[in-house]
Amino acid sequence: MSEKIKEWPGVALKDADIKEKKVLFTEWRPNLKYAWDTGVGYGRYFEGLRNGRIVGTRCNKCHRVLLPARAFCEWCFRTVDEWVYLKDTGTVNTFSIAYTGTQAERLKEPRIPALIEIDGSNGVGIMHLLGEVDPKNVKNGMRVKAVWKPKEQRQGAITDIKYWKPFEEGTR
Amino acid sequence: MSMRKVAVVGAGMTKFMRRALETGKELAWEAGKMALDSCNLTVNDIDSVVIGTAPDAFDMVHMKSEYLTDGCGAWRKPAMRGFVGGGTGVFSVCQGWYHIASGLFDTCLIIGEEKMSSCVPHPQGAFVTCWDQFTESPLGASLLWFFAWEMNRYMTVHGITEREIALVSVKNKRNALDHPCAQLASEITVDDVLNSEVMAWPVKRLDVSPTSDGAAALVLASENVARRITDKPVWIEGVGWCLDTMYVGQRDLYYPKYVEVAARMAYDMAGITEPSKEIHIAEPYDPFDYKELHHIEGLLLCDKGEAPKLLADGYFNRDGNLPASPSGGLLGVGNAIAASGVMKAAELFWQLRGEAGKRQVPGKPKKGVAQAWGDEMQVGTVVVLGI
């Protein structure tokens, strides 16, 4: 069949067709604003961040730490058992040096998003950014520590941690 | 389980394009009409319709499968949309399969459609609300971060280089030169990939598939009906799908376990015990070059970490032992999300019937596997087709 079709359907337009208005088009700018409730688990997690703590929950059936804190264990499908308070140190599991932003736009200065395994969580990672480090020197397995915003600037959000910086054991 | 045999009997698709003049409805109709014409059916012969299409924001049409119904031949018919993000295209084939295998319908028209050019400045922006609103989006997360992490982790665990991975892009874009619907077919080198603009290291411009407008369609039929329609039915021998945890920090990114689970489900159904020997041709999901290797491993077509070496040896070339993405894949033909998944199944249909023209793989392949991936990057959808 595939080789019998002579003319495959589809009229490809060029950017210029839009820019120079060679074809008709219309635009719609949605005005969609959302207020997402953080809920039980995340609510406590963010309250913890406001206070400079990383909060998880533990399921005593599968013995996992759930991070960020969540109200139920999705493996055992039951309520979790307790809150756990974790250190603000961890290990880089994987990272990127990102030159593109949320709109696929080019960034002048790259950002370094990393998956950071939080100490005491048995290898559970959270998404965050690295700072105070030359991108060339970032390695998987690198030890990092949270750099917090000053307490009065915190708002109960993931951005209450500015970024994570490399650190050596035994230092602050 | 007593389930009926289901065959693919027709296929069609549009060109994949950066921006199409056609509306989404019109793209869907072009593909659907071609699929019906290919097996001499009319829309009146169709009992049920499955509409596959990715997040609504990509077409910037809310409830877009309802919007697409007329283009999908769904007028006054039982139609449904199942949705697993990027995995939707192949999942649509699974859905069509159970529509018929269950005995509920004798025929099903499956259409995958995407018109991503409607989403400006870039469909990336729509993902802002696909990330976790609380823990990820506020960091300015881009979808590329995630792919970069996965590629980094894959390279680190197995000691793989960017150079080895770039060969996938070279292969698929070259394969696409023979595909009449391809958007980004070209002859490039590994160095071209390595020297292309870094987007989110280790991901570079030429590691990535484009955003696309396009549609693809399949016609499915029950065994009795299929044998009346064609003397070359291609059977759907197995289907599988699986979702892993959506917490990115709670799965190891070096290996797509969810693809393995989905693949095992499909292979079990197909009676396949040694996929690496029994599968002759593969269409793994390749929105990024490393992703094809990742998925080949998840599909159990080789050992973990072994895919790059086999690739370098030509194993996955069109004339290799196990051709992978002979269509040109998403990297070459284009990434019209759900349409691309259906396109991959359509490619197997054409290849297994020996109708793939210049793309035909040698050796009369008998069994193929197509796979897609997506959702919150943790779904695997798999179909095994055979003659």
Next chain:
Amino acid sequence: MSPLDKITLVNQVQPWYGEIPVYGQYTFGVAGERFFREIKDNARIMGTVCNSCNLTYVPARLFCERCYNKLESWVDVGTKGRVHTYTVACLNLDGSRISEPIILAMVQIDGTCGGLVHQLGEVTPDKVKIGIPVEAVFKAKAQRTGSILDIKYFRPC
């Protein structure tokens, strides 16, 4: 003893605000391009005819949704129709009061199975009835851009 039982911080649990930072840019399509060009250039409303289903679609479409065949026969369907149904809109999209209520009608174009959603003008709500004949009033040619708003409104005729 689950954390669910220990939540005492309800007043501190706050929402996170966000939006989707994209907008839509839509081409009119193969049939739509021609349909809206005719409105823009010639103040004509066009339909496409399906001879097997005996239907004329307005706005013109590329294919028949019933028999799924391509529609290649274009016809000028005139500018007159009837009010199929209507409503008097008193609220804006944001829920605020519209100072001058808008009459929104589904206008079935004569001789077709289709119609256009549009405003009625030169008439007050109390004079509108289902079934009344109406005709399209176009903007001046220089002001037309290739949009459904190139028709100012439909008015009784």
